[in-house]
Amino acid sequence: MTKPVFRFAPSPNGHLHLGHALSALLNARAAVALSGRFLVRVEDIDQTRCTPELEQEMFEDLAWLGLPLDEPVLRQSESFPRYRDALERLQDMGLVYPAYLTRAEIKAFVAAFETGGKAWPRDPDGAPLYPGDAAVLSAQEITARSGSDAPFALRLDMVKALERIGGPLCWQEAGAEGEALFAPPVAVVADPAAWGDVVLARKDTPTSYHLSVVVDDARQNITDVLRGRDLYHATGVHRLLQELLGLPEPVYRHHRLILGEDGRKLSKSNRDTSIRALRAAGMSHAELRKRIGL
Template sequence: MSPPVLRFAPSPTGALHLGHALSALLTHDAARARGGRFLLRIEDIDRTRCRPAFEQGIQDDLAWLGLAWERPVRRQSDNFADYRAAARELANLGLLYPCTCTRAEIAGTVAALEETEGPWPRDPDGTPLYPGTCRPHEPVRPDIGLAEAGHHALRLDMRRAAALAGSLSWIEHGDAFYDRASAPVEHIVAEPARWGDVVICRKETPTSYHLSVTVDDALQGITHVTRGRDLYDATAIHRLLQTLLGLPAPNYAHHRLLMNDDGHKLSKTRGDTGLAALRDAGRTPADIRRMVGL
C-alpha cells in the first residue's frame, strides 16, 4: 500500500495565526505518524490580496514550528493551465454559464424576491443562493477565455450537474484521524445542491477555490484532505466536481477550530495575533503546541 499523502494549503493573504498552526501541526504529525508525505501548497489565486511577503512568512513560520515539507511547493498561480483545462471540460459538458451579476445586484434581486416570496434559501455559510438571473434555459458552452479576460464569471448549473453526477458521498474521519493511526469513519451523504449555482471561474481568473482545490488534490495524489471544520460542507461541491471530472476521491478529516473570545474562528481579516508576533514576543514552538491544545 502506498504511503498516505497529506497537504497544508494556506493562502498568502496575511500572517499565519494559531488556527493555521493547529491545522499545519495536525496534518504534519498525522503524515509522519503514518509514514506518509507532507506537502505544502500555496493557494494564491486571489491576485489582489496575495503577496510574496506573506508567502515567505508562511514558510518561515512553518520552518520555525519545526515542520518539513517536500519541494517544490505547488503554487496555484503557476498552474492556471490545469484549472483552465478542467473548466473547459465542465463547459464542454454544458454545465457552465456566464454570469455578469455583481454582489450588489444579487443582493438587490434576493431582497426583492423576499418581499414577495418570503425568506430566500441560504447556503451552508448563510449566504443567499444565487437567484438564477443569468442561468440559461438550455445548456451553453461558454468561452473560458472571456471569463479570464474579465467579461464575466462562470457559474455551475447545479441542477444539471447534480443530475449528471447522481448520488454522492465522502469518507469522513473527523478529529479521530489525528488521535490514532486507525480512526473510525463515517460515510457522509454529499448534498451539493445546498450551495446553488456556485462560481467555478471567477471574473479575470480561470478558476475558483472550489475548482482549484479539487484539481490540485487530484494532481498531487492527496489521499487524505485535512482541514478545518469550517470547510466540512464545502466537501459536497468538491465531491461533485471530482465526479464530473473523473477525478479520484480522497478521504477527509475535518478538525476542530480555534475560537477567539467572541466565539468566532481565528481569522486574518479580524486581526488575530500572528505566529510571527508570538515568536517575536518570545514564544517557542513548544508554547505554540500547548496553546493550540497539542
C-alpha cells in the same frame, strides 16, 4: 499499499494565525503517525493580495513550527492552464454558464424578496443562493452585458450537474486527531445542491477555490484531506466536481476550529493571533502548542 499523503494549503494573503498552526501541525502529525508524506501547497490565486513577501514570511512561520518544505512547492499561480482545462471539460458537458449579476444586484434582489416575509434560500455559509440573471435582468440587458466588457462569473449549473452523475453522492469522513486517525472512515451523504450554482471562475480569475482544490489534490495524489470544520459542507461540492471530472476521491478529515474571543473563527486580520506576532512577543513552541490544545 499506497502511503497516505497529507497537505497544508495556506494562502499568502496575510500572516498565518493560530488556526493555521493547528491545521499544519495536525497534518504533519497525521503524516508521521500513518507513515505518509506531508506537503505544503501555496494557494495564491489572488495575485493582488498574495505577495512574494507574505509567502516568504509564511515559510518562515512554518520553519519555526518545525515543518520543513517538501520541494518543489506547488503554487496555484503556476497551474492556471490545468484549471482552464478542467473548466473547459465542464463547459463541453454543458454544465457551465456565464452569470452577470453583481453582488449588489443579488443583495438588492434578496432584500426585496424577503420584504414579503419569506426567506431566500442560503448556502451552508449563509450566503444567498444565486437567483439567476433572468430573475433580475431583462433579456435585452442580459444580451447587452454578454456582448460588452461587463464582469461575469462562470457558474456550475447544479441541476444539470446532479442529473449527469445520476445518483446519490457521498464522501468518506475519518477522524482528525489522536487515535481517531486510525478509525475506519464512515460514509457521509453529500448535498452539493445546498450551495446552488457555485462559482468556478470569473472574468479576471481563471479558477475558484472549489475547482482548483480538486484539481490540485488529484495532481499531488493527496489521499487524506485534513482541514478545518468550516469546510465540512463544501466537501459535497468537491465530491461532485471529482465525479464530473473523473478525479480520485480522498478520505476527508475535518478538525476543530480555534475561535476568537468573539466566538468566530480566526481571521488573518486578527494580528494578535498571528504566529509572527506571537513569535515576536516571545512565545515558545510549547506555549503555542498548549494554546491550540496540542
